[in-house]
Amino acid sequence: IPAMTALMDCTESRLLFAASGGIKYLSRQLRMGKSSKSSGQGSKKDDKKKAATGGVSASVQQLYELSFCLWNMTYELNGSASVRADFAKDGQAVIALVDLVSSAPREKAVRVALAALRNLATCSSAESPGPASTPKVDGSVFLTEMLGCNLLKAIAFLRDRQWTDPDILDNINLLYKLLSDNYKEMTRFEVYKSEVESGHLCWGTVHTEAFFRENAKMLEGSDGDFKLLKVLIALIGSKDEDVAGIACFDLGEFVRQYPNGRSIVKRMGAKELVMPLIEHENPELQRQALQCVSKMLIQNWEFVK
Known part of the structure; x- marks a missing residue:
């Protein structure tokens, strides 16, 4: 990692690093490091998680250095459409940074993660718009991803903490305003869509019977391909048991509220994914x-609840 931080000194090396898949690599390493760091508590379940991430627990310093590298890469956002596209690809960079901020391991790690998120949230495509045939990627895209990862909730929590670094508070307040404004402009279904696409499901008003009664039909998609429903079904296999449980709930509500929903989800193989979870060791899942x-x-179903 120290060698990578040395690469971040100039634009040329940052662009070369990005062109070589560096942003995806950093995001993956940060998520793996955060996962292994949080799983080293000694239980069998934690041992399995640790084994899945290579058995190496990342130190706070390593998490800081990885997020430092990502932060440096964000300074190429305005000048490079390809860098913006790499940051937006699969939402992995935003997810990794939000995970780090949410866990708040140390102030210095939070500081660079927040700074990176700020740059993502405020980036513009005006200087380097990219090919006309590709979707526009700017700060609004990243803000939607952040909302999907429940950053607004994490930021609200961070606002109540005492920080010695004034830059942290500035970034917290700016992100809170940007996220709040963006949230107000989004419909409830747009909030749900961004959450599902991020893979970060969290119990709230978009995971209720009332929500699906109003919005189940929206899962058809504009092309009728049920793309979002397919993503939701895939989340049943998430390693995060909370996410898998919420996905099960959402799927069940879709089945109830959408005409012929049962046959649609069965045709997509959802039943085969859910059935093994009936014997899961987690009682809520x-x-x-x-x-x-x-x-x-x-x-x-309503008569047997």
């Missing part, structure tokens, strides 16, 4: 999976 399968099988 087990409960959500059981209810999801029941909703797939029982016509009048």
Whole structure:
């Protein structure tokens, strides 16, 4: 990692690093490092997680250096359409940075992660718009991703903490304003869509019976390809048990509220993904999976709740 930080000194090396897949690499390493850091508590479940990430627990210094590198890369956002596209690809960079901010390991790591998120949220495509055939990527795209990752909730929590670095507070306040303004402009379904696409599901008003009663039809998509529903079904296999449980709930509500929803999700293989979770060691995930399968099988679910 120290060698990578040395590469961040000039624009030329940053652009070469980005062209070589550096942004994706940094994002992946930051997520793996954060995951292994948070899983080293000694239980069997944690041991499995640790094994999955290579068994190496990243130090706070390593997390700081990785986020420092990503922060440096954000200074190429305005001048390079390809760098913006790399940051937007799969949302991995935003997810990694939001995860780090949410866990708040040390002030210095939070500082550079917030600074990187600020640069992402305020970047512009005016200087380097990119090819006309490609989607426009600017700060609004990244703000939507941040909302999907529940950064607004994390930022609200950080506002209540005491910080010695004034730059941290400035970035917190700016991000809170930008996220709040963007949230107000989004419909509830847009909020839900960004959350599902980010893979960061979190219990809230978009994971309720009332929401799906109003919005189940929206999961068809503009082309009728049920693309978002397919992403939701994939989240049932998430390693994050909370995410998997919420995905089960959402899927069950879609089945209930969408005409012929049962046959649609069965055709997509959802039942085969949910069934093994009925015997999961996590009781809440087990409960959500059981209810999801029941909703797939029982016509009048409301009478057996």
